[in-house]
Amino acid sequence: MPARRPRVVPARAHDDLTESLAQLRTELDLQAGFPAEVEAEAQQAVRSVPTEPAAAQLDDLRDIEFLTIDPAGSTDLDQALHLERTATGAVLQYAIADLPAFVAPGGAVDGEARLRGQTLYAADGRIPLHPVALSEDAASLLPGRERRAFVWRFVLDDGARPVETTLRRAVIRSRAQWTYVDAQAAIDTGTAPEALRALAWFGPLRREREAERGGVSLNVPQARIVADDHGYRLEREAPLAIEDWNAQASLLTGMAAAELMLRGGVGILRTMPAAEPDDITAFRAQTVALGIPWPEDVSYGDYLRSLDRDLPAALAILDAAAGLFRGAGYVAFDGDPPADPLQAAIGAPYAHATAPLRRLVDRWSLVTCEALANGREVPEWVRETLPTLPKIMARSDGVANRLDAATLDRVEAALLSRHEGQVFEAVVLGRRNDGARVQLTDPPVTAKVTGLDAAPGETVHLRLTRTSIATGTIVLEPTA
Numbered sequence: 001m002p003a004r005r006p007r008v009v010p011a012r013a014h015d016d017l018t019e020s021l022a023q024l025r026t027e028l029d030l031q032a033g034f035p036a037e038v039e040a041e042a043q044q045a046v047r048s049v050p051t052e053p054a055a056a057q058l059d060d061l062r063d064i065e066f067l068t069i070d071p072a073g074s075t076d077l078d079q080a081l082h083l084e085r086t087a088t089g090a091v092l093q094y095a096i097a098d099l100p101a102f103v104a105p106g107g108a109v110d111g112e113a114r115l116r117g118q119t120l121y122a123a124d125g126r127i128p129l130h131p132v133a134l135s136e137d138a139a140s141l142l143p144g145r146e147r148r149a150f151v152w153r154f155v156l157d158d159g160a161r162p163v164e165t166t167l168r169r170a171v172i173r174s175r176a177q178w179t180y181v182d183a184q185a186a187i188d189t190g191t192a193p194e195a196l197r198a199l200a201w202f203g204p205l206r207r208e209r210e211a212e213r214g215g216v217s218l219n220v221p222q223a224r225i226v227a228d229d230h231g232y233r234l235e236r237e238a239p240l241a242i243e244d245w246n247a248q249a250s251l252l253t254g255m256a257a258a259e260l261m262l263r264g265g266v267g268i269l270r271t272m273p274a275a276e277p278d279d280i281t282a283f284r285a286q287t288v289a290l291g292i293p294w295p296e297d298v299s300y301g302d303y304l305r306s307l308d309r310d311l312p313a314a315l316a317i318l319d320a321a322a323g324l325f326r327g328a329g330y331v332a333f334d335g336d337p338p339a340d341p342l343q344a345a346i347g348a349p350y351a352h353a354t355a356p357l358r359r360l361v362d363r364w365s366l367v368t369c370e371a372l373a374n375g376r377e378v379p380e381w382v383r384e385t386l387p388t389l390p391k392i393m394a395r396s397d398g399v400a401n402r403l404d405a406a407t408l409d410r411v412e413a414a415l416l417s418r419h420e421g422q423v424f425e426a427v428v429l430g431r432r433n434d435g436a437r438v439q440l441t442d443p444p445v446t447a448k449v450t451g452l453d454a455a456p457g458e459t460v461h462l463r464l465t466r467t468s469i470a471t472g473t474i475v476l477e478p479t480a
Contacts, residue, residue: 056101102138
């Protein structure tokens with residue numbers, strides 16, 4: 001019988017994993033702390049930037065009952081929302097942390113942020129983009145605090161389509177910080193406040209709009225590393241419905257930001273080219289081979305949304321589908337718009353504009369959009385530095401991807417350590433050169449198995465022969 005193991009790293013492997021993760025930070029040259037001059041400038045901004053509406057010359061929106069929805073334990077809160085149903089649809093007000101108010105262009109905080117690019121999330125703690133005095137306090141949309149924000153206001157029709165969009169800077173006060181788990185439970189039990197109940201209307205309709213424009217959200221269960229008092233554990237679960245509904249508010253805002261930039265002739269987009277016709281043909285053939293053919297008269301997005309994610313063949317199809325979404329990047333422009341502004345997975349032009357505490361480019365997007373939305377010139381510092389952002393973000397994305405992959409490898413190796421010789425059940429996700437990529441049934445570890453001759457979607461049994469926590473190596477071999 002295949003082995004079934006707990007998804008918690010055993011205590012005997014904890015110290016080795018801790019050492020390996022620390023070494024990974026050194027290899028990637030990740031610095032959690034900030035230079036003294038950066039911390040000093042941040043502290044000065046905390047003391048000097050006003051948050052009283054009259055003093056700050058900002059709109060006073062403190063009477064709106066905003067709320068935040070984030071993973072448990074989050075303190076860098078970029079977004080707060082208020083959603084209210086109306087007789088003809090709804091009004092969504094989406095507040096984004098006003099980090100630009102605290103960061104002087106060309107200053108020490110700005111310079112350090114350009115070196116980092118984004119907040120990095122490691123298993124042993126995050127490496128923030130900005131000093132925590134800003135990202136987890138003064139600029140974070142924490143409940144019960146008066147905070148500066150960029151507030152997008154969308155008037156939505158009965159299909160959750162925006163019919164009127166405005167953007168202004170204001171002072172808000174969030175009323176509550178919800179976790180995804182608690183928010184979902186409140187909706188399911190009927191105890192949620194109106195804004196959360198309205199998300200259950202908004203999210204599915206926005207999914208319908210996504211299907212209409214040819215976008216697709218894979219919603220594939222992702223491996224997630226959780227560190228708590230019990231150590232490290234690995235989870236691979238499908239997102240809650242509330243996570244998708246909440247994400248739809250961010251997607252709507254990113255599309256509105258892109259539209260503003262394209263109309264104004266200046267900005268920076270997050271782009272992704274459409275899949276090549278040959279790749280689509282190969283993918284369609286693979287769905288036939290896996291026994292769940294993609295019908296000619298069904299759109300790509302509708303087909304993926306229809307898959308039963310509990311089926312091994314569906315896991316293999318979704319793994320192959322993820323490979324069609326390649327080439328994401330950033331394109332800055334000032335004058336002529338990009339030749340291809342599309343973000344293919346979203347099915348529309350799109351900009352990152354909702355996470356300024358955690359992603360560098362969003363600060364430029366917000367300042368650009370606020371100026372364009374209100375008929376003012378985009379600040380010169382924005383226009384001068386826009387061309388530098390794609391390279392900065394590409395470098396930062398590369399570091400983030402290497403950190404994520406290497407961290408997961410090490411945690412998975414620790415999880416399986418000292419189980420050498422045992423047999424595990426796995427699903428083949430796809431062929432990889434001289435072998436195949438597989439996902440173990442339990443624990444939910446993915447690995448490449450050299451010499452495995454098996455078709456995608458097939459269930460196989462593999463023997464664990466070696467692990468190395470130091471390098472994140474797992475060696476599995478087909479059983480005879």
